[in-house]
Amino acid sequence: xxxxxxxRRRALDILFEAELRDEPPVGxxxxxxxxxxxxxxxxxxxxxxxxxxxxxxxxxxxxxxSEGWTLDRMPAVxxxxxxxxxxxxxxxxxxxxxxVISEWVHLASELSTDESPQFVNGxxxxxxxxxxxxxx
Numbered sequence: 403x404x405x406x407x408x409x410r411r412r413a414l415d416i417l418f419e420a421e422l423r424d425e426p427p428v429g430x431x432x433x434x435x436x437x438x439x440x441x442x443x444x445x446x447x448x449x450x451x452x453x454x455x456x457x458x459x460x461x462x463x464x465x466x467x468s469e470g471w472t473l474d475r476m477p478a479v480x481x482x483x484x485x486x487x488x489x490x491x492x493x494x495x496x497x498x499x500x501x502v503i504s505e506w507v508h509l510a511s512e513l514s515t516d517e518s519p520q521f522v523n524g525x526x527x528x529x530x531x532x533x534x535x536x537x538x
Contacts, residue, residue: 405443405445406445406497406505407505407508408443409443409444409445409446409449410445410446410449410486410490410505410506410509411509412434412442412443412446413445413446413449413450413453413486414479414482414483414486414509414513416430416431416434416446416450417450417453417482417485417486418478418479418482421478421481421482422478426454427450427453427454428450428451428454430450431446431447431450431451435447448494449486449489449490452489452490452493452494453485453486453489456489456493456538457485459538460484460485460488460489461473461485463488463492463529463536464481464484464485464488464525467525467528467529467532468484468521468525471521477514477515477518479510479513479514479518480510480514480515480518480521480522483506483509483510483513483514483518483522484506484522484525484526486506487502487503487505487506487522487526488525488526488529490502490506491503491526491529491530491533492529492533492536492538493538499530499533502526503523503526503527503530506522506526507519507522507523507526510522510523
């Protein structure tokens with residue numbers, strides 16, 4: 403797994419843990435940075451901080467475009483995969499969109515249900531298509 407792939411996985415772990423603990427993701431990130439075992443990659447911090455900063459808009463987009471699924475009905479892993487993937491796709495400009503989608507779909511296939519990769523792929527691909535017209 404590439405350094406950025408590992409950073410994505412760690413960001414997902416932090417976002418997931420924060421949700422389970424009902425704590426702000428940046429607080430959980432700060433704990434991990436302080437503990438530094440293993441050290442937190444800068445890109446992990448970028449993803450967690452970005453999701454936190456844009457969380458309301460990200461959740462609004464996911465809720466609007468995920469047909470037949472509310473955020474509450476989604477598995478927590480999928481919800482956080484989509485949050486991080488949506489942030490990276492729409493706000494991070496130095497990673498090709500196809501790479502972003504592929505990486506998050508890969509994590510979905512490793513960590514979630516059999517249906518999750520297709521769901522994550524479909525929603526992120528829709529955001530890629532709509533990106534020029536989305537108000538961010």
